[in-house]
Amino acid sequence: MKRNTWKLLAVLLSLITFAAACGDSSTTSAENNDEPTTTKAPATTTTAAPTTTTEAVLPTLLIWADDTRAPVVQEFGDQFGADNGVNVEVQQVDFGSIRDQLGVAGPAGEGPDIIIGAHDWLGELATNGVVAPIDISGIADQFLPVAVNAMSYDGVTYGLPYSVENIALIRNVDLVPEPVATFAELEQIALDLKAAGTVDVPLAVQEAPGDPFHNYPMFTAAGGVVFGRNADGSYNPDDLGIDSEGGLAAGRQFSEWAKSGLISGDVNYDVMIESFSTGKAPFAITGPWATGSFADAGVNYSVDPFPTVDGGVAAPFVGVQGFMVSAFAENPLLAETFVVDYMGSEDAQVKLFEAGGRPPAHLGAIDVASSDADIQGFAAAGQNGAAMPAIPEMGAVWSAWTDAYSLIFSGEDSDAALTDAATQIRDLIAQG
Amino acid sequence: MTQHEELVRRRRPPRTGTIRAGALVRKLVLIALVNGFAMFAMQRELALGETGALVATLVATVAINAVYLSRRVVPLKYLVPGTIFMLLFIVYPVAYTVYISFTNYGTGNLLTKDQAIERLVANSLSTDAGGARFAITPLDDGDGTLSLFMIAEDGGLLLGDESGLSPLAESDVTRDENRLVSVDGRPALNLGQASQRQDELLELVVPADFGEIRVQTLKQATVAAFGLSYDEATDEIVDVTTGTRYLPSDGRYTSTTGDVLTPGFRAVVGPDNYDRVWSNSAIRDPFIRVFAWNFAFALLSVALSMALGLGIALTLHRSGLRGVKFYRSLLIIPYAVPSFLSALVWQGMLNRNFGIINRMLHLDINWLLDPWWARFSVVLVNIWLGFPYMFLVCTGALQSIPSDLMEAAQIDGASASQRFRKVTWPLLLITLAPLLIASFAFNFNNFNTVFLLTGGGPPVPGSQTPAGATDILITYTFRLAFEGGRGQDFGFAAAISVMIFFVVATISAISFRRTKAFENLA
Numbered sequence: 039m040k041r042n043t044w045k046l047l048a049v050l051l052s053l054i055t056f057a058a059a060c061g062d063s064s065t066t067s068a069e070n071n072d073e074p075t076t077t078k079a080p081a082t083t084t085t086a087a088p089t090t091t092t093e094a095v096l097p098t099l100l101i102w103a104d105d106t107r108a109p110v111v112q113e114f115g116d117q118f119g120a121d122n123g124v125n126v127e128v129q130q131v132d133f134g135s136i137r138d139q140l141g142v143a144g145p146a147g148e149g150p151d152i153i154i155g156a157h158d159w160l161g162e163l164a165t166n167g168v169v170a171p172i173d174i175s176g177i178a179d180q181f182l183p184v185a186v187n188a189m190s191y192d193g194v195t196y197g198l199p200y201s202v203e204n205i206a207l208i209r210n211v212d213l214v215p216e217p218v219a220t221f222a223e224l225e226q227i228a229l230d231l232k233a234a235g236t237v238d239v240p241l242a243v244q245e246a247p248g249d250p251f252h253n254y255p256m257f258t259a260a261g262g263v264v265f266g267r268n269a270d271g272s273y274n275p276d277d278l279g280i281d282s283e284g285g286l287a288a289g290r291q292f293s294e295w296a297k298s299g300l301i302s303g304d305v306n307y308d309v310m311i312e313s314f315s316t317g318k319a320p321f322a323i324t325g326p327w328a329t330g331s332f333a334d335a336g337v338n339y340s341v342d343p344f345p346t347v348d349g350g351v352a353a354p355f356v357g358v359q360g361f362m363v364s365a366f367a368e369n370p371l372l373a374e375t376f377v378v379d380y381m382g383s384e385d386a387q388v389k390l391f392e393a394g395g396r397p398p399a400h401l402g403a404i405d406v407a408s409s410d411a412d413i414q415g416f417a418a419a420g421q422n423g424a425a426m427p428a429i430p431e432m433g434a435v436w437s438a439w440t441d442a443y444s445l446i447f448s449g450e451d452s453d454a455a456l457t458d459a460a461t462q463i464r465d466l467i468a469q470g
Numbered sequence: 471m472t473q474h475e476e477l478v479r480r481r482r483p484p485r486t487g488t489i490r491a492g493a494l495v496r497k498l499v500l501i502a503l504v505n506g507f508a509m510f511a512m513q514r515e516l517a518l519g520e521t522g523a524l525v526a527t528l529v530a531t532v533a534i535n536a537v538y539l540s541r542r543v544v545p546l547k548y549l550v551p552g553t554i555f556m557l558l559f560i561v562y563p564v565a566y567t568v569y570i571s572f573t574n575y576g577t578g579n580l581l582t583k584d585q586a587i588e589r590l591v592a593n594s595l596s597t598d599a600g601g602a603r604f605a606i607t608p609l610d611d612g613d614g615t616l617s618l619f620m621i622a623e624d625g626g627l628l629l630g631d632e633s634g635l636s637p638l639a640e641s642d643v644t645r646d647e648n649r650l651v652s653v654d655g656r657p658a659l660n661l662g663q664a665s666q667r668q669d670e671l672l673e674l675v676v677p678a679d680f681g682e683i684r685v686q687t688l689k690q691a692t693v694a695a696f697g698l699s700y701d702e703a704t705d706e707i708v709d710v711t712t713g714t715r716y717l718p719s720d721g722r723y724t725s726t727t728g729d730v731l732t733p734g735f736r737a738v739v740g741p742d743n744y745d746r747v748w749s750n751s752a753i754r755d756p757f758i759r760v761f762a763w764n765f766a767f768a769l770l771s772v773a774l775s776m777a778l779g780l781g782i783a784l785t786l787h788r789s790g791l792r793g794v795k796f797y798r799s800l801l802i803i804p805y806a807v808p809s810f811l812s813a814l815v816w817q818g819m820l821n822r823n824f825g826i827i828n829r830m831l832h833l834d835i836n837w838l839l840d841p842w843w844a845r846f847s848v849v850l851v852n853i854w855l856g857f858p859y860m861f862l863v864c865t866g867a868l869q870s871i872p873s874d875l876m877e878a879a880q881i882d883g884a885s886a887s888q889r890f891r892k893v894t895w896p897l898l899l900i901t902l903a904p905l906l907i908a909s910f911a912f913n914f915n916n917f918n919t920v921f922l923l924t925g926g927g928p929p930v931p932g933s934q935t936p937a938g939a940t941d942i943l944i945t946y947t948f949r950l951a952f953e954g955g956r957g958q959d960f961g962f963a964a965a966i967s968v969m970i971f972f973v974v975a976t977i978s979a980i981s982f983r984r985t986k987a988f989e990n991l992a
Contacts, residue, residue: 123662138958145580145582145585161957162577164732164733165733166578166580167585167589167590167593167733168581170593173597173690175597247925304822305823306821366585369668371668371672371685371688372662372668374687375661375688375689378690433957434956437949437953441929442929444927444929448836458931462933462935465935466935466956
């Protein structure tokens with residue numbers, strides 16, 4: 039009995055100690071947040087000046103960026119922070135998961151103030167209410183109109199554009215010295231090279247098993263379109279174009295290309311990179327993210343506009359990346375200031391381009407980039423392009439459309455494949 | 471003292487009291503650590519307003535203290551930690567999944583109701599496109615309020631505060647080189663300082679005769695107005711200009727004419743998610759086909775990897791092969807490599823034109839895109855991933871079979887196959903049956919292999935939803951809930967998960983009963 043009393047006492051003591059320890063830290067941190075000026079930080083207060091006491095609690099701007107952009111943004115953040123009495127912290131987050139993580143972390147109060155995101159996320163992000171509208175109307179005229187339009191969803195602007203990317207036809211200049219004007223010409227050259235044993239892959243387009251994004255330039259050149267447009271130029275999800283007259287015609291064209299061996303469902307990203315880098319493919323269809331590998335491999339390549347199909351012009355999807363402010367930002371005003379007033383300036387946009395090498399969206403930065411042949415090539419290829427649809431229904435479109443291409447590559451009837459895909463998409467859109 | 475007594479005395483632990491005290495101290499330290507951690511957790515939970523978690527932590531901590539400090543409830547000392555972890559990691563996730571399956575949680579309904587209302591009102595703040603725009607610097611009035619130093623587009627200097635705009639002269643402005651220091655005796659705030667007072671700035675409205683001026687960024691202000699307002703008394707959102715009223719219904723603010731405001735919020739919607747599975751033929755019909763393949767896939771995976779594992783185990787067990795240990799280590803490799811990686815490597819090897827398998831064997835088999843070959847490939851890879859486990863388990867079980875049983879059978883004249891069928895196999899099954907059932911349950915939901923190898927494909931022509939030839943229930947669910955529709959649909963995914971749970975639980979329960987696997991435990 040006596041021993042038990044001792045035990046109880048000991049435990050109570052330990053509990054009280056821990057409670058005291060925890061409680062102590064919590065009260066001081068609370069003080070810090072509420073009244074920064076009265077903090078009794080031991081050493082710093084002796085040097086007086088009120089600015090030193092606030093330094094301990096500088097507001098921190100948290101930015102999520104992917105691995106390629108994080109170092110660039112961090113540099114700007116450091117400068118901005120030093121000039122304005124702010125901490126800027128850039129966290130590296132995998133680009134593919136920024137969108138999903140923002141939806142989880144933001145509402146839980148643990149998300150960033152700012153993200154770097156792609157415009158086609160906006161449908162989902164805005165529908166979820168996790169991004170905040172920003173006002174860039176004061177500087178909008180300094181950016182490519184397609185980029186500014188892409189950054190708005192349902193008539194509300196949510197982002198500041200930074201780079202504009204689209205795919206193009208990449209040609210191996212050693213194998214094919216002159217640019218090609220039509221896909222028929224391209225097919226002839228590519229299949230001849232394949233028959234001669236010079237190359238393995240006539241046209242390196244990543245499919246595995248079917249890739250609507252990389253096929254879209256050919257799909258549009260052959261007469262197809264993903265959605266019809268509203269009067270204001272926005273996509274109309276009720277007007278699906280995949281099984282329209284033009285879409286079905288494009289499907290038949292794909293069937294022919296698959297049968298002739300020009301394109302194949304077996305080519306994935308790795309095969310595309312590998313075959314073009316080693317000179318085993320005369321042509322590739324890919325974006326600026328891949329040209330680095332080609333240059334490293336020492337291939338003599340040229341970035342060309344897309345050829346036509348029976349006079350039909352290719353219109354690749356354009357993707358716009360930019361800065362967006364979280365709806366659950368801890369420092370919303372500061373975040374918007376950083377994005378609009380600081381990153382939106384010509385100076386910052388030019389520096390962003392110089393540091394990151396991404397095809398810019400700012401007109402001033404485009405002038406600076408005009409000496410870069412690759413960027414010029416991609417810009418020319420994207421001239422007829424349109425921003426990728428951002429509506430949340432695209433989830434249904436991508437997966438059903440991928441299946442349709444996969445079936446076409448397996449030799450199924452293209453009309454049936456596209457009609458089935460369209461039915462699936464309409465069903466899923468209707469459900470939502 | 472006899473020698474025996476001497477020995478006994480030596481064996482008896484001396485200084486009993488000290489050891490007990492040492493144990494007591496250790497115990498108290500451990501309990502104090504647990505309590506300290508609990509205090510820390512509870513403090514966080516309190517700060518986040520998680521009342522449920524707070525109560526749970528409190529109950530668990532009190533239970534741990536009571537059990538370990540009392541001498542009366544010794545059995546509980548063994549049960550309590552396991553029970554707490556089971557509640558935490560098994561019961562809670564299952565209960566939460568069931569709860570989510572009755573909600574509309576997903577794209578468009580991610581926020582809580584309060585968050586959604588706040589966002590709806592905040593998003594409705596719209597600036598007048600051609601309206602006045604000012605470059606601003608926030609100023610500290612010194613009496614706890616803020617005002618704005620504003621430069622109009624025509625270059626005019628203004629001071630703005632709650633009472634309105636007043637003109638300033640250049641002489642009121644104090645600059646240090648190009649930096650603004652103060653205006654009219656009010657010190658200018660830098661961005662960091664201004665940001666700390668963002669709540670005041672966001673609420674600051676400067677009335678002007680051309681509209682209300684609000685802060686847009688810390689450097690800009692424009693004429694802006696809210697399009698929506700929230701009426702707390704009636705729980706309605708009202709369109710300020712048209713007067714349209716929106717009422718909450720199933721997680722969305724909806725007007726009488728059916729217009730819906732986004733974002734919506736999380737709400738309990740009852741059995742809607744379950745209804746969708748049964749009432750929508752596009753989802754329901756592939757379900758049966760997917761389920762049949764799912765069953766076959768799990769059964770084949772378990773049976774074939776078991777057969778292969780057992781065969782190899784028997785070979786290595788009996789034979790006087792040299793380097794048995796080396797072979798055994800070699801065979802564990804597929805088990806040691808993360809299945810995530812192996813599945814992707816297999817995907818590359820099975821590529822029709824560029825894969826090493828077709829190239830080396832001079833074949834032209836469409837491993838991944840022909841329906842039957844794809845099913846074959848998925849099972850093949852799954853066997854490759856699964857047999858080392860079976861091999862390990864069988865090796866262990868074989869070693870535990872007493873060799874005198876085998877000798878007795880041999881003396882009785884039993885042939886090798888009879889010995890296996892009548893002695894080895896029944897004895898093996900005692901150990902293996904529960905593992906086989908567990909393995910079946912695991913393979914029934916083997917998302918990795920299927921998703922990474924074929925992604926559920928190849929697609930089935932004429933299918934109404936994207937359900938491929940190798941899709942199992944869990945990949946089909948993933949495609950429906952996360953890839954196929956409008957963004958992510960957690961509620962729907964949870965509903966199908968609950969249904970899969972019941973299917974697997976039923977199959978397992980029946981198997982356990984039929985094999986009497988738990989017989990010797992009872």
